Amino acid sequence: MDIVETERTRHRRLREQGSHDREDLLAILRQGFVAHLGVTVDGVPMVLPTVFGLDPAGDVVYFHGSVASRSMLAGPETTVCLTVTHVDGLVLARSVFEHGVNYRSAMLYGVPRPVTDDAEKLAGLRVLTEHITPGQWDYVRQPSRKELAATALLALSTVEASVKIRTGPPTDADGPDGDLRVWAGVRPVAPAWGPLVADPELGAGIAVPDHLRAEPHIR
């Protein structure tokens, strides 16, 4: 299925890096858990890191409303941009000019919907928690009524999206620079999960549960 193009998401620059494949979008969102949320405050952009979760159907991402103050998300300027980026490597070319980065990036645009219904809020928080650490929702203490009331949750549609992907080696071998005696290639990078570190205050005899033994699929 293709992503619907809007004036905002039309690829203007680096068009060859643009993807309109919805599967590319969902793969980027599924693998991520930290997004950069852009909100406009008095005409000035503010870019805030925040965790998010993608609902299993791929229609909506959930994130905490507390990331931005209420005033930032109210008023006439309510459209946000939520960007998720995976950095995959440095592209080391034969010239400074051709250097670049291998990456996959998804930008979502829309007006986030505050989740006010308690059942949906609980379901959304479950999506967020399980997206990041599957199995954790049923293992830890779930939100109390008071905590639920104190939690602002926002839902953002994945319909209006822009995806950019760059992969592979540098592309200057075919030009005149290909004759230079310069090493060229890619230096890959990927997040690596370290071994679990127990809370120093952890009670005696509490073992790591099975669902935390598996390495996260997110990055």
Added chain:
Amino acid sequence: MDIVETERTRHRRLREQGSHDREDLLAILRQGFVAHLGVTVDGVPMVLPTVFGLDPAGDVVYFHGSVASRSMLAGPETTVCLTVTHVDGLVLARSVFEHGVNYRSAMLYGVPRPVTDDAEKLAGLRVLTEHITPGQWDYVRQPSRKELAATALLALSTVEASVKIRTGPPTDADGPDGDLRVWAGVRPVAPAWGPLVADPELGAGIAVPDHLRAEPHIR
């Protein structure tokens, strides 16, 4: 040295995570190479991933002007927000409510200055290149006059900044949840560099230069 606080950078939320230490800011910028740049277009925020370099004095970051179109950085709405985030781990608490992320994040605000002087542009591109891959500037072909003219470089001051840092274990051991028989702790994460992958088109007998054998200090 302390960071100067402005209305925009005053810590409103999670005040205990706010830092005003300029060394914290510079450490985050020195370790990073990918930022998320927020620009406002017709009142709507746009968050774009881009590489950046910090000048050795720590006063200015350089990034490519091509990341945003000329129109986005002209006009009355020229203030940008450039955010650099390092994700250090998942904070696995005893309740859903107390879950979080260990991270270090720096937000810079300001109006980027287009670098028009050729000598400064060359120096700025050198900062950008050397920030990401030290030794690469003198090794590869440097920009031609034509390439230099085709490159838009922006400089952003590091003066107006906001830094947030969260480290350490979950903090719910002291409350009532401390009695739950639930494993709690941190799952650390950090980017890991893979072995260099040569361009399949690389000429025979071109060895990896010494400066590329060292693992990058950026992440």
